[in-house]
Amino acid sequence: MKIFLLLLLLGVNGAAGVTHSMKYFYTGSSQVPNFPEFVIVGLVDEVEFVHYDSNTQRFEPKQDWMKEAVDQQYWDTESEKSLGTQQTFKVNMDILKRRFNQTGGVHIFQEMYGCEWNDETGDVKGFRQEGYDGEDFISFDLNTQSWTAPTAEAVITKNKWDNNKGLNTQRMNYLTEICPQWLKKYLQAGRSSLMRTDRPSVSLLQKSSSSPVSCFATGFYPNKAVLFWRKDGDDLHDNVEEGQILPNPDGTFQKSSDLDLSSVRPEDWGKYECVFQLSGLNDDIITKLDQSGIRTNEKSTPLIAIIVAAVVILALIIAGVGFFIYKKRSDKRPPSPVSNPEVMEQLNPGP
Known part of the structure; x- marks a missing residue:
């Protein structure tokens, strides 16, 4: 895969x-x-x-x-x-x-x-x-x-x-x-x-407890990247909304993928993981879905502001x-x- x-x-x-x-x-x-x-x-x-x-x-x-x-x-x-x-x-x-x-x-x-x-x-x-x-x-x-x-x-x-x-x-x-x-x-x-490879930072974000969890990768280069969710090792397509690759002000890129967990039992969260792949990197960057690792809207306002700013820059x-x-x-x-x-x-x- x-x-x-x-x-x-x-x-x-x-x-x-x-x-x-x-x-x-x-x-x-x-x-x-x-x-x-x-x-x-x-x-x-x-x-x-x-x-x-x-x-x-x-x-x-x-x-x-x-x-x-x-x-x-x-x-x-x-x-x-x-x-x-x-x-x-x-x-x-x-x-x-x-x-x-x-x-x-x-x-x-x-x-x-x-x-x-x-x-x-x-x-x-x-x-x-x-x-x-x-x-x-x-x-x-x-x-x-x-x-x-x-x-x-x-x-x-x-x-x-x-x-x-x-x-x-x-x-x-x-x-x-x-x-x-x-x-x-x-x-x-x-x-x-232009020919460099920059690893991103990957975070899990959530506006509120009822909102989808967003896997957010930022700071990567080049823009040839994929970001997706897996459950028990299988790629997920249902209840997933994939975002576009957007530019950051410093010349790097960002991308997000939202997972709707409204029908998922809390005890099953451990079966999910976010996977990031970048051209030039041999290894995947895998982020396990863990409640303690999710940054809520209140805790990650600056990061969410960066996302909004990047959308404006892209426009x-x-x-x-x-x-x-x-x-x-x-x-x-x-x-x-x-x-x-x-x-x-x-x-x-x-x-």
Whole structure:
């Protein structure tokens, strides 16, 4: 069971290797209180390494190894370009509102693009997709080098972008060639940080005596982990609610799994245990279900506050969106995530 779970979390079928990723998230928002109008977040293996928002108007490194990878001129130039992209996003938000017959209110336009690379098989996967108000808007099909429009409102944009064959070729080149190259360089530059393995602390939490018991693992790295409950050595699925892997402010991750014990007799609690498995660790971390080891809401308020804070941080990170197209540069400097002709190309079919 352990081998199967680890293979499953690594996304491989009996083959060795780990799948690494580089992703850029752009977010344009309208009338969202206490949230920047425009945000860019770049992630390598789910760790934020670059950031821009409309409040600071600065494109900045978020990891020490990234600060050393490029010079100050790069950050100054990208800050200027990001500001231009911010303005374009604002125009596109107005276009989308008209497309959907909307006026005011809260609206969010999002884009994610990037690539994945398996360090053993060499397999590469690129992706780019955009969404509006939580629904798919348009996505790029690498097999056909064309756009897929799931809604009628996106057909105008699909037709316009499909007709630009040269730009689509550039997109394909970036997602399948340039993106993996820079992903490998970033992994090497940040190797001591990105390729490390951190063991988590695992706790049992419970809000009240009638609430489910939550097995909470935090501080682990990388994010390729599984957390589950067992009874008498068998995996449990019933009465279990599994949480997502969420980022911590320090670059590590956390995950929880809740077990409903309302129908379990107290004398049977000893049959249950929480199991944590992490890529890079040979041993499982097993926590027996014991009443004396459970931290109640009153005793663990700071820890629960960390969980809440991490959910907020995750919402900020995954709220990314924007327009991107690769513009070739020398190997001495990463390709700009915002410097490209498409940044100035709006969603409407006009010139």
